[in-house]
Structure formats: C-alpha cells, structure tokens
Amino acid sequence: MKKKTILYNKKEECCGCMACYAVCPQKAIDIVIDEEGFEYPLINCEKCVGCGICLKVCPIKS
Numbered sequence: 291m292k293k294k295t296i297l298y299n300k301k302e303e304c305c306g307c308m309a310c311y312a313v314c315p316q317k318a319i320d321i322v323i324d325e326e327g328f329e330y331p332l333i334n335c336e337k338c339v340g341c342g343i344c345l346k347v348c349p350i351k352s
C-alpha cells in the first residue's frame with residue numbers, strides 16, 4: 291500500500307503559497323476554495339504517488 295501524503299493537518303498550517311501545487315509532477319494537487327474564499331491545495335489520492343516533493347518545497351514544513 292502506498293504511503294498517504296499529508297500536506298497539512300489544519301488549514302492554519304498552509305499559507306496558500308501554492309508551491310506544492312506548482313511542483314507536483316503528477317498534477318495530483320487540486321486547488322479548492324473554502325467558504326471564506328481562501329484557496330488551498332488538496333491532494334488527489336488517486337493520482338498521488340507519494341514522492342514527497344510537495345512536502346520538500348512547503349515553506350511551512352522546512
């Protein structure tokens with residue numbers, strides 16, 4: 291079973307920079323807009339291969 295990639299646990303842990311979205315080689319990250327109009331990334335588990343590149347570019351995690 292492939293490892294599930296978690297970008298953030300709470301939305302507060304994401305600043306919406308979209309670096310992860312831009313870098314994903316599988317185009318597995320979708321942009322969704324919440325009720326406050328804030329755009330944030332959501333991983334499509336069907337397409338994600340668990341490479342972890344998105345986590346490496348995330349400024350919140352590094």
Ligand code: SF4
Nearest residue numbers: 314338339341342344
């Ligand atoms: S782990 Fe890799 S494939 Fe999955 S969302 Fe991140 S960059 Fe894309």
Ligand code: SF4
Nearest residue numbers: 304305307308310348
């Ligand atoms: S790279 Fe990190 S902070 Fe930037 S949009 Fe993705 S999860 Fe949010």
